[in-house]
Amino acid sequence: MPSKASDDDPEKARRFREAALPYLDDAYTLARYLLRDATDAEDAVQECYLRAFRHFDSYRGPAMKPWLFAILRNVCRAEYARRATAPTSPIEDVPESAEQAPLWLEAQETPEGQIIRAKDSHTIRRLIATLAEPFREAFVLREIQNLSYREIADVAAVPVGTVMSRLARARAMLRSAWLAEQEQRK
Amino acid sequence: MTCDEAEVLLHALIDGELDAGHTRDVESHVAGCPRCAAALRDYREMSRMVAETGARYTAPVALRQRIEAALPQARAVPNRRAVLRGFAMGSAVSALAATGLVAIVLRNDDVDRIQSEVVSAHLRSLQAGHLTDVVSTDQHTVKPWFNGKLDVSPPVVDLTAQGFTLIGGRLDYVDARAIGAVVYRRRQHIINLFVAQTANTERRAARIDTVQGFNIRHWSDRGLNYWAVSDLAKDELSDFGEKFESAMQSPH
Numbered sequence A: 001m002p003s004k005a006s007d008d009d010p011e012k013a014r015r016f017r018e019a020a021l022p023y024l025d026d027a028y029t030l031a032r033y034l035l036r037d038a039t040d041a042e043d044a045v046q047e048c049y050l051r052a053f054r055h056f057d058s059y060r061g062p063a064m065k066p067w068l069f070a071i072l073r074n075v076c077r078a079e080y081a082r083r084a085t086a087p088t089s090p091i092e093d094v095p096e097s098a099e100q101a102p103l104w105l106e107a108q109e110t111p112e113g114q115i116i117r118a119k120d121s122h123t124i125r126r127l128i129a130t131l132a133e134p135f136r137e138a139f140v141l142r143e144i145q146n147l148s149y150r151e152i153a154d155v156a157a158v159p160v161g162t163v164m165s166r167l168a169r170a171r172a173m174l175r176s177a178w179l180a181e182q183e184q185r186k
Numbered sequence B: 001m002t003c004d005e006a007e008v009l010l011h012a013l014i015d016g017e018l019d020a021g022h023t024r025d026v027e028s029h030v031a032g033c034p035r036c037a038a039a040l041r042d043y044r045e046m047s048r049m050v051a052e053t054g055a056r057y058t059a060p061v062a063l064r065q066r067i068e069a070a071l072p073q074a075r076a077v078p079n080r081r082a083v084l085r086g087f088a089m090g091s092a093v094s095a096l097a098a099t100g101l102v103a104i105v106l107r108n109d110d111v112d113r114i115q116s117e118v119v120s121a122h123l124r125s126l127q128a129g130h131l132t133d134v135v136s137t138d139q140h141t142v143k144p145w146f147n148g149k150l151d152v153s154p155p156v157v158d159l160t161a162q163g164f165t166l167i168g169g170r171l172d173y174v175d176a177r178a179i180g181a182v183v184y185r186r187r188q189h190i191i192n193l194f195v196a197q198t199a200n201t202e203r204r205a206a207r208i209d210t211v212q213g214f215n216i217r218h219w220s221d222r223g224l225n226y227w228a229v230s231d232l233a234k235d236e237l238s239d240f241g242e243k244f245e246s247a248m249q250s251p252h
Helices: A010-035 A038-054 A064-085 A096-100 A103-109 A121-130 A133-144 A149-156 A160-185 B003-014 B020-031 B034-052 B061-070 B080-088 B092-126 B139-146 B234-249
Strands: B165-174 B177-186 B189-197 B204-211 B214-221 B224-230
Touching: A010 A038, A010 A064, A010 A133, A010 B061, A038 A064, A038 B061, A064 A133, A064 A149, A121 A133, A121 A160, A121 B034, A133 A149, A133 A160, A133 B034, A149 A160, A160 B003, A160 B034, B003 B020, B003 B034, B020 B034, B092 B165, B092 B177, B092 B189, B092 B204, B092 B214, B092 B224, B139 B165, B165 B189, B177 B234, B189 B234, B204 B234, B214 B234, B224 B234
Parallel strands: none
Antiparallel strands: B165 B177, B177 B189, B189 B224, B204 B214, B214 B224
């Protein structure tokens, strides 16, 4: 009997739909934050799902969401590379030294005061978008996607320790930006 | 614990990734350090805000459609459960797509189910003593026998001259309804011709299917559905059907 596990296998497609499509909004959300562009995000998510379907035979679990995200992240990386070669939209990159900067510096620069709850999602989205890419990624995977440190480490292909320091810095920077924003509005 | 150490571990505390021993250490540091306490309070507030104010995005419907369209379609598996799973996906798009599928799937299912019932009835008839309720090579004996037993009296045509010998008639059950079966023989092969009433009076041209190794020729004419079932080869069964249909056209 010939194997039916080709890409045309409707049974495989059915299993894939069932397993992967419930995470479409999650994937789109991650792509929006990583690429900061609605059209690019759509393209990246579509490419991610097609790649995921092609590799679905090798998927062994356990969690579908981090598996999809790892694929999506690679797709987004390719998009960064494409943008980097396009002179009109320079890619923002974080120098290696930025990650080694002592965290307490952030805290010292923090203005006095307590953060006040924003009333609209627009402000939150905009502030998250100002974070440099590795920090934005860690923050979104943790705060919006609810991944564990271990899962984030797997998606971003870095050690758990790096995840922890990125997350700490992301939150510290976001807090600073938040408080600065409040100062301006006074 | 210093503020430096606490700064990183605060986050592990918020995220529930800290073991019990470190949790106690961080909490006792925060209790005595207003600066770290303020940071912890703000980080928790930020987490709540992000969770509650909708920092998520919803994938555009067009994106979902494009992905659905790019995947192999499930049309090759006419399976009711697959359709229900489509609904379970919950999006308006997949629900719509599934609704479209339901009609097709149910129709195919019906055809498949009736065909397999027809084949089952044919198989039952081949068991000893089940083939005929009325044994006669005379159409004028077989036809009246059906009268009063069914809503509709199946036409009985003598095709002996064409090489198909009438051997009798039988009542059977298909689709939970009593149905007439007219039995013919060609050499050692039995042909069951099942005849049932249909609301559709349109003439429907014949089609031949093979189910469980038996050939079925199905057609409709003048409010009657016909299924001729046999282990005869397709061309001989077609020949039978054509002879039957042309005999029906000419007045007897």
